Amino acid sequence: MKRAIGGVLLLLIMMMPLSVQAAEQASERPHWSLELKGGIFIPAIDNWSTYYGRRDILEFGGSLAYKILRLIEVGVEGTYIKDKGQGYAPIHNMAAGNVTYELAPLNVFILARGVISDNQWLIPYAGGGWTRMYYREEVQYQGIVRGSTDGTHARAGLQIVLDSADARAAGNLYKDYGIFHTSLFFETRYTRAMITDLAGSSVNLGGTSYLMGLLFEF
Amino acid sequence: MGIRNITFINASPAIQVSNGSSQVSIRNNIFEGAGTSIAINVGDALSSPVILNNTFFDNGTAILSLSQPNLSIVNNIFANNGTAISTTVSISNILSNLFWQNSTAGPSTILFNAPGNPDYKQNVNTQDPQFVNLLGTDYTKWDFHLKSTTTTTTAVGDASAGANSINGVSPPDMGAYGGSLSDAIPFPVSGLSGAVSGPSIDLTWSSNPCYMIQGYKVFYSANKSGAPYDSTQDAGNVTSFTLGPLTAPTSTLTAPVLSSSPGSGILKLTWTPSSGATGYNIFYKESSAAVYNPPIQVGNTNTFDLSGLTNPTPAGVVTYYDVYVQPYYQAAYHIAVKPYYNSTDANKLALVYSNEISVPFGSLIDGPVSNTITDFPEPITAIPALPNKGCFIATAAYGSYSASQVQALRTLRDRYLQTNGPGRAFVRWYYTYGPRGAQILNDHPEWKPVVRAALLPAIGIALFLTHTSSLTKILFIMIFATSIVLLLYRKKLPPFGGIQ
Numbered sequence: 001m002k003r004a005i006g007g008v009l010l011l012l013i014m015m016m017p018l019s020v021q022a023a024e025q026a027s028e029r030p031h032w033s034l035e036l037k038g039g040i041f042i043p044a045i046d047n048w049s050t051y052y053g054r055r056d057i058l059e060f061g062g063s064l065a066y067k068i069l070r071l072i073e074v075g076v077e078g079t080y081i082k083d084k085g086q087g088y089a090p091i092h093n094m095a096a097g098n099v100t101y102e103l104a105p106l107n108v109f110i111l112a113r114g115v116i117s118d119n120q121w122l123i124p125y126a127g128g129g130w131t132r133m134y135y136r137e138e139v140q141y142q143g144i145v146r147g148s149t150d151g152t153h154a155r156a157g158l159q160i161v162l163d164s165a166d167a168r169a170a171g172n173l174y175k176d177y178g179i180f181h182t183s184l185f186f187e188t189r190y191t192r193a194m195i196t197d198l199a200g201s202s203v204n205l206g207g208t209s210y211l212m213g214l215l216f217e218f
Numbered sequence: 219m220g221i222r223n224i225t226f227i228n229a230s231p232a233i234q235v236s237n238g239s240s241q242v243s244i245r246n247n248i249f250e251g252a253g254t255s256i257a258i259n260v261g262d263a264l265s266s267p268v269i270l271n272n273t274f275f276d277n278g279t280a281i282l283s284l285s286q287p288n289l290s291i292v293n294n295i296f297a298n299n300g301t302a303i304s305t306t307v308s309i310s311n312i313l314s315n316l317f318w319q320n321s322t323a324g325p326s327t328i329l330f331n332a333p334g335n336p337d338y339k340q341n342v343n344t345q346d347p348q349f350v351n352l353l354g355t356d357y358t359k360w361d362f363h364l365k366s367t368t369t370t371t372t373a374v375g376d377a378s379a380g381a382n383s384i385n386g387v388s389p390p391d392m393g394a395y396g397g398s399l400s401d402a403i404p405f406p407v408s409g410l411s412g413a414v415s416g417p418s419i420d421l422t423w424s425s426n427p428c429y430m431i432q433g434y435k436v437f438y439s440a441n442k443s444g445a446p447y448d449s450t451q452d453a454g455n456v457t458s459f460t461l462g463p464l465t466a467p468t469s470t471l472t473a474p475v476l477s478s479s480p481g482s483g484i485l486k487l488t489w490t491p492s493s494g495a496t497g498y499n500i501f502y503k504e505s506s507a508a509v510y511n512p513p514i515q516v517g518n519t520n521t522f523d524l525s526g527l528t529n530p531t532p533a534g535v536v537t538y539y540d541v542y543v544q545p546y547y548q549a550a551y552h553i554a555v556k557p558y559y560n561s562t563d564a565n566k567l568a569l570v571y572s573n574e575i576s577v578p579f580g581s582l583i584d585g586p587v588s589n590t591i592t593d594f595p596e597p598i599t600a601i602p603a604l605p606n607k608g609c610f611i612a613t614a615a616y617g618s619y620s621a622s623q624v625q626a627l628r629t630l631r632d633r634y635l636q637t638n639g640p641g642r643a644f645v646r647w648y649y650t651y652g653p654r655g656a657q658i659l660n661d662h663p664e665w666k667p668v669v670r671a672a673l674l675p676a677i678g679i680a681l682f683l684t685h686t687s688s689l690t691k692i693l694f695i696m697i698f699a700t701s702i703v704l705l706l707y708r709k710k711l712p713p714f715g716g717i718q
Contacts, residue, residue, distance in 0.1 A: 051601045087598035089530050091482045096530040097598035137600035141593045145606035198603040
């Protein structure tokens with residue numbers, strides 16, 4: 001319990017505004033958020049490593065959101081996930097062949113960022129929304145299946161505002177490109193997108209993503 | 219009433235005459251194989267049939283008449299029966315019949331010719347009728363025509379019963395193939411064989427020993443099996459003939475489009491027909507090998523199961539195979555023979571052709587090869603095994619990949635679209651955008667009836683193109699074009715009753 005309380009206190013301290021002047025002007029605020037992110041995706045499918053060797057898959061993507069309020073934004077996120085492994089040879093009941101598995105989740109989300117002060121350098125955020133999970137499977141020389149299914153997702157993270165690290169550069173970014181803040185962020189996202197497979201079982205194409213990236217607010 | 223030109227096999231009885239049946243004429247029939255049974259049973263004293271020019275073979279009793287003496291039994295052949303004629307009354311008119319190897323010919327009132335003193339008004343029991351063919355146990359193959367060596371033809375036939383219909387000469391032949399109403403069609407021949415000899419083909423066949431055979435006609439077509447044949451030659455009365463000189467027709471082959479589906483150790487190959495091909499060679503090798511195996515010649519088919527391929531090892535290592543198909547063209551003459559009684563009378567030509575032979579002729583021409591496919595001989599399922607929701611619109615509209623309408627469109631794609639540049643371009647375009655349309659359709663199933671209705675013309679065209687012969691297609695196009703012309707011409711005409 002003490003450890004939890006200590007953690008919360010530390011978070012609050014880190015969220016306190018700093019004296020460094022940010023690029024944001026008092027009379028203005030950013031309206032858009034652009035994220036470029038990458039990380040790993042851990043599928044929710046149980047026997048994944050049997051056929052694909054590793055448990056985690058690289059994931060890349062980005063998002064664009066509009067800040068309807070200073071704290072609230074809505075947007076669209078798209079990422080791409082690709083892995084290569086083996087398929088299942090049912091006659092001999094073994095893993096065999098070459099399979100390429102691709103996912104492209106398209107997320108429509110609403111996100112709340114814990115902005116208390118314009119000079120705050122550590123901002124927690126959380127959000128979620130609707131997911132359209134596009135998939136494509138290619139068995140080498142034996143064909144391709146593709147399709148999509150609907151789902152939901154939720155994500156939460158912490159962004160570190162980098163303006164204080166190099167105030168001059170931050171100022172130039174604002175002057176040249178209109179970027180108010182640049183942040184490094186770390187987030188976790190859970191996606192749930194259920195589909196009935198060919199055997200009639202319900203499969204969750206989603207999973208857990210651990211991502212980091214840069215956030216540009218402009 | 220007349221009962222003519224019928225073959226009764228193992229019938230018991232074949233004909234029952236009773237209840238005062240008058241003016242019954244039983245002519246030119248064959249009664250065979252009835253064993254212990256009766257072929258013709260005249261059951262009362264009121265019926266008085268005429269039994270003329272029939273052949274009775276291997277019956278228990280050929281003719282039974284227990285109460286009717288007024289029968290007319292003329293020009294028949296009774297052979298190998300238990301009893302030829304069984305009666306307890308004195309039949310008045312038993313004339314010019316041939317009795318051969320019956321257990322009992324009949325009543326003692328039957329009069330026979332004395333040797334050396336032929337009298338065709340009487341009967342004969344000393345001559346083998348010499349039927350053409352009694353080989354085997356299949357009664358339907360027996361031929362009761364008479365051989366050329368028979369003496370029956372001229373010895374005993376009763377000319378008053380009418381001239382022989384085969385040659386028009388009296389006296390008529392004995393048995394089922396004699397008389398004025400007999401069937402004048404020879405039986406077919408068999409044993410046709412042929413071999414190329416330079417620019418010709420040497421043919422031989424088994425003789426039809428019927429004494430009335432005057433010759434044989436040779437029917438043949440290039441690259442087309444079965445009747446009607448394109449050409450005919452009269453070989454004369456021989457059993458070997460040189461057909462030729464002949465010229466081997468040429469053909470231009472097109473490249474087939476090959477596809478495959480895996481089984482267990484098998485690749486199920488399917489390819490589009492190559493125009494003009496008479497056969498195909500399958501070439502395959504392990505993908506890692508440098509050289510293809512010797513080709514497999516599969517004949518003129520469009521499917522083949524390539525078997526004996528390596529399955530995955532316990533370690534999951536798979537062996538991929540490269541496969542392609544090459545069409546070839548080998549000209550061939552398809553030949554059959556018919557015997558005839560009269561070379562100028564089409565009605566005296568055998569109805570049935572001999573066995574047809576196909577004789578390869580000219581050089582073998584290899585065509586362009588198909589696309590090369592690489593595949594593994596066992597179906598692999600991706601994990602997770604997800605449904606393909608990005609398939610074609612038709613699949614979405616009809617709900618199943620295996621629906622007959624979808625199958626028709628696939629066949630249209632393989633036969634008519636994949637075989638030419640514009641068609642392949644359309645298929646590529648459809649593969650790009652079709653999945654999107656199918657996805658939309660799956661998301662809005664209420665549109666499926668509309669899409670199915672819209673697809674009907676395409677499916678109709680697909681079924682027409684893939685399920686009709688070339689002749690039917692040409693006829694349809696001609697009728698369609700004629701209808702259009704008539705429609706246009708009709709519009710130009712003045713209204714009914716008008717003056718132009």
